[in-house]
Amino acid sequence: MAATLYCATFFSILFRLLLLVHSSKNPDFEALMAFKTASDTFNKLSSWNSTTDPCSTWSGVYCLHNRVSRLVLEDLDLRGSFEPLTSLTHLRVLSLKRNRFSGPIPSLSNFLALKLLYLSYNEFSGGFPATVTSLFRLYRLDLSHNNLSGEIPATVNNMTHILTLRLDENRFSGNIPSLNLPNLQDFNVSGNRLSGVIPKSLSGFPESSFGLNPSLCGAPIQKCANFVAEPSKPRSEGAIASPLTPRSNPRTPTISSTPSSMPSNKAAPPRKPNSSAKISPIALIAIILGDIVVLGVVTLLLYCYFWRNYAAKMKEGGKGSKLMETEKIVYSSSPYPVQSGFERGRMVFFEGVKKFELEDLLRASAEMLGKGGFGTAYKAVLDDGSVVAVKRLKDAQIGGKKEFEQHMEILGRMRHPNIVHLRAYYFARDEKLLVSDYMPNGSLFWLLHGNRGPGRTPLDWTTRLKIAAGAARGVAFIHSSCKSLKLTHGNIKSTNILLDKAGNARVADFGLSIFAGPTATAAPKSNGYRAPEAFDSRRSTQKSDVFSFGVVLLEILTGKCPSNVDGGGCSGGSAVVDLPRWVQSVVREEWTAEVFDLELMRYKDIEDEMVGLLQIALSCTAAVPDQRPSMSHVVKMIEDIRGVDVGPSNDTSDSASDSPSVSEDAS
Structure with a gap:
């Protein structure tokens, strides 16, 4: 009996020690266990037990630096309140969708690091959670499909970073406050009991964002047709009334939108005859005939003027055929005009098969790409x-x-899946042309910065990572293709990273830096991608290429344009900054997440991958060239982010050199 009691006591002490050890290792352990005890009635969180580490095997729990950073517990029939979780001060993502939580939403003031909050499809009641407006880093808030009531507070304007605000299918009432949220992309208050006029700042969202609110009016739904105005004031000063606003006196006349229906207490005075209101038929005919005569004279003068100039040009000796040729080129939109004294050259093809001549390019319809x-x-x-x-x-x-x-x-012999292949060139004294494959899906620059705003399809994280890996392979191949020459790209930027038909990244314009003119050396800092030591782009090195590629990685991560890209601003309203300096300043303040593009915050479980790519970009943009990695190492680091292939080919620069490319003899 004593032995049994001794064993029971021993195991009890051991159990308490295990709890103490786990709680000491992970400060969030006790809060998670308290939450499970209170809410997990049916033991759906079976992997949550006192003998394992929350950060290793617990389902739905994701940690960063041994603190819970993401908690995704969806469709688990959890009940009660999630108040024990409010002590998780390092939480960045909380998703409790499709459970049966009830009662008021507890205080969220401890979630200072929270960025994504999903509480939809539960049974929460009470008013709008006042503490949520203090979460200044919050990007996504989804409270839809609950039983929340009361008014939507104007303090929602404090959430200046908010991208998603979903309040649909609740019982909110009153007016929609005037919201000034510049980053708001997803907004929905349908299925409530809201009334009044939709604020103008929200009129750009679709009709479905406001449906099933019978007392709402204004764009984009039905117009607010009823206007109540004082008879002594002009009609434009009348106040707008809701279509269902009750009137204290049903006999009070309603002023309609047509002036003829406006009531009047005394008859209007008779109008004085207006002598200019009527025109005699004879005068009307004279005016029409005069217009016709003037139009005919002007037409005749213009015809004579242009015909005389055309005839004079045709009479000039030897210039008639050149005029016709120039007109033909203009009509076909060709960008390669034939000039006087033009030296005849020839098209040189790299694959041995002549496919077209210069005349074919002159006849081709052309569209400027950049x-x-x-x-x-x-x-x-x-x-x-x-x-x-x-x-x-x-x-x-x-x-x-x-x-x-x-x-x-x-350059013409270089072949790799991640570079744009040069097909032919044309050389003459007055004209040099390079002919290459056409990439139909545009450039990385346009995908990142083009048409930013509502209605834009953002570039998702997986695609960005794939483009980064493909471009890295292309640059690494250029560096390793001819070891004796140590080829460089010399002008790496997002406009020179193109996408082929399959969406694979192709590096363009490589090897042309030796043709840079004096303007490239006169303004060494005019390009936001250029390495600090690259004062002369004609003497670019492989390490300066690595710096430029690091800036491209920062552009992919932040969604911002490098300063003074191509001497101009960024299209679509994207922010323009000195990317390496700005990112390093933010990272020094130990809030790394602030650097990432807001469009990436909609995706779950990618923060570790983004931080990994950020670390690679920072190493590439080191101020000292010797501290930067080689491009072959950059390729390996990007591929190790997910541990799987993120591009069309697993070849690194080492294996890529075995593909058809420039041989050492040819170099």
Whole structure:
């Protein structure tokens, strides 16, 4: 008997010691166990036990630095209140959707790090949680499908970072406050008991965001048709009334929108005859005939003027055929005009098969794709329907023909799934053209910054990571393809990372930095991607390429434009900053999450991956070149973020050099 009592006492002490050990290892252990005891009636959280670490095996629990950062407990029939969880001060994501929690929402003031809060499809009651407006880092708030009531407070305006505000299918009443939330993308208050006029700041959201509120009016739903105005005031000063607002006196006349129905207590005075109100038929006919005569004279003068100029040009010796040729080029939108004294060159193809001549490019319809540091790029559709990209090297400083041809021979033989293949080139004294594959899905720059705002489809995290990995492989291949020359790209930026038909990243415009003109050295800081030591882009190094690629990674993570990109601002309203300096300043303040693009906050369980890519970007943008990793190492680090392939090929730069490319002999 004594032995049994001794064993029971021993195990009891051991159990308490285990609890003490776990609680000492993880400060959030006791709060989680208290929550399970209070809410998990049916033991759905069976993996939550006192013998294991919450951060290792507990379902729905995700930790960062041994503190619970994400808690995702959805559709588990949990009940009661989640108040024990309010002591999780490091929580960033809390999702309790599709449970049976009830009662008022407890105080959320301890969740100072919270960014995503999902409490939809429960049975919460009471008013709008007042403490939620103090969570200044909150991006997503979903309280839909509950039994919340009362008014929506104007203090919602304090949540300046909010992207999602879902309050639909509750019992909120009163007016919608005037909200000034510049980042708001997803808003819904349908299925409540709201009344009054929809604020103008919210009129851009769809009708479904306000449906099933019979007393609401204004854009985008039905117009507020009833206006009540004082008879002594002009109609424009009348007050707007809700369509269902009760009137104290049903006999009070309602002023309609048509002036003829306005009531009047005394008859209007007779109007004085207006002598200018009527025009005699004879005068009307004279006016019409005069207009016709004036129009005819003007037409005749214009015709004579243009015909005389055209005839004079046609009479000039030897210029008639050139005029017709120029007109043909203009009509076909070709960007390659034939100039006087034009030296005849030839198209050189790298694959041995001649597919078109310069005349075919002149006849092709052309569309400008963009203007860079070395010239303008065009999309050209040839007569046979094939599409190519043509870059006109107008601003490049090219020496002799032999130097140009030797360099093109090296670039033309480079083949890799993540670089844009050069197909042909044209060299003449007054014209240098590069012909390459056309990439139909645009550039990384446009995907990140184009058309930002409501209605835009954001670039998701998986696609961003795939593009980063593919572009890294492309740059690493360029660096390793010809070891004797140590080739560099020299102009890495998001506009030079293109996407092919399959969505794979292709690096473009590589190897052209040797043609940079004096303007590139005169303003070394005009490009937000340029390394601090790269004062002369013609002498770029592989380490300076690594710095530029690191800026691209920061651009992918932040959604912001590097300062002075291409000498201009960013399209679509994206913020323009000195990315490396700004990110380092934020990280020094130990709030890393502030640097990430708001459009990425809708995705779950990616924060560790974003932090991993951020660490790679910071190492690439180190101020000292020797502290930056090689591109082959960058490729490996990006691929290790998920531990799986995130691109079209598993080849790193080492294995990529075995693919058809430039040989050492050719170099």
